Amino acid sequence: MKRALPFAVLISGRGSNMLALARAALEGRIAGRVVAVISDLPTAIGLVEARRLGLIAEVVDAGPGTDRPALGQRLTEILERHGAELVVLAGFMRILDAGFVRCWQGRLLNIHPSLLPAHRGLHTHRRVLAAGDPQHGCTVHFVTEELDAGPAIIQGRFAVGPGDTEESLSARVQQLEHIIYPRAVGWFAAGRLGCKDGAAMLDGRPLTTPVIEDA
Ligand code: GRF
Numbered sequence: 001m002k003r004a005l006p007f008a009v010l011i012s013g014r015g016s017n018m019l020a021l022a023r024a025a026l027e028g029r030i031a032g033r034v035v036a037v038i039s040d041l042p043t044a045i046g047l048v049e050a051r052r053l054g055l056i057a058e059v060v061d062a063g064p065g066t067d068r069p070a071l072g073q074r075l076t077e078i079l080e081r082h083g084a085e086l087v088v089l090a091g092f093m094r095i096l097d098a099g100f101v102r103c104w105q106g107r108l109l110n111i112h113p114s115l116l117p118a119h120r121g122l123h124t125h126r127r128v129l130a131a132g133d134p135q136h137g138c139t140v141h142f143v144t145e146e147l148d149a150g151p152a153i154i155q156g157r158f159a160v161g162p163g164d165t166e167e168s169l170s171a172r173v174q175q176l177e178h179i180i181y182p183r184a185v186g187w188f189a190a191g192r193l194g195c196k197d198g199a200a201m202l203d204g205r206p207l208t209t210p211v212i213e214d215a
Helices: 016-026 045-052 068-081 098-103 124-131 166-189
Strands: 005-011 032-039 057-059 086-089 108-112 135-142 152-159 193-196 199-202 211-214
Touching: 005 016, 005 045, 005 068, 005 166, 016 032, 016 045, 016 166, 032 045, 032 068, 032 166, 045 057, 068 098, 086 166, 108 166, 124 135, 124 166, 135 166, 152 166, 152 199, 166 193, 166 211
Parallel strands: 005 032, 005 086, 032 057, 086 108, 152 211
Antiparallel strands: 108 135, 135 152, 193 199
16 A cells, blocks of 8 residues: 655644645545644644644744744754655745745645635635625645745635625635645645646646636
């Protein structure tokens, strides 16, 4: 049997994506195992949830005076100590420095609550409503030095309804996130997904457009 890929999940808050990933790994839907859950905030609820599942959950020192390169070095120290071979950002609310991104290039994933390249950055649900977008969703992508701009792998997509609010959009996005993130990490763990020359590669072919999961 293929070895389980050791991966780490970085969080700052509730950690629902981290839980979806951890459960998928425990249930064998991802050929991998979560070797560490790391938060920059000691109060992140996700840390408690992770420990409840029996996972190792650590806080990275990101206190006052920590600049981005220092945070990146501390994270890499923890990740290497736990033997992580893939780093999965799941609601980690810090911008990572270029050195960290280069060090983990091709082994660093993020999920963003919009159909990238639309609505990089924060408050995506509000901005979708303000723009009158007909569709909304979420994107899993490889992380590059430019924020929310790395090669997209898979998107979860749905039609925005007349009754949708920021809250309903957030709930609908999260539901899809919990489907597409385990799928992407599963592809990576199975050796099917990689990043080459700035493009996401699935089954040996560049993804010119992301895989779409319609709700
Ligand atoms: C998700 O909506 C994700 O798109 C964004 O942060 C949120 C994290 O939610 N990057 P959770 O902590 O996984 O519940």
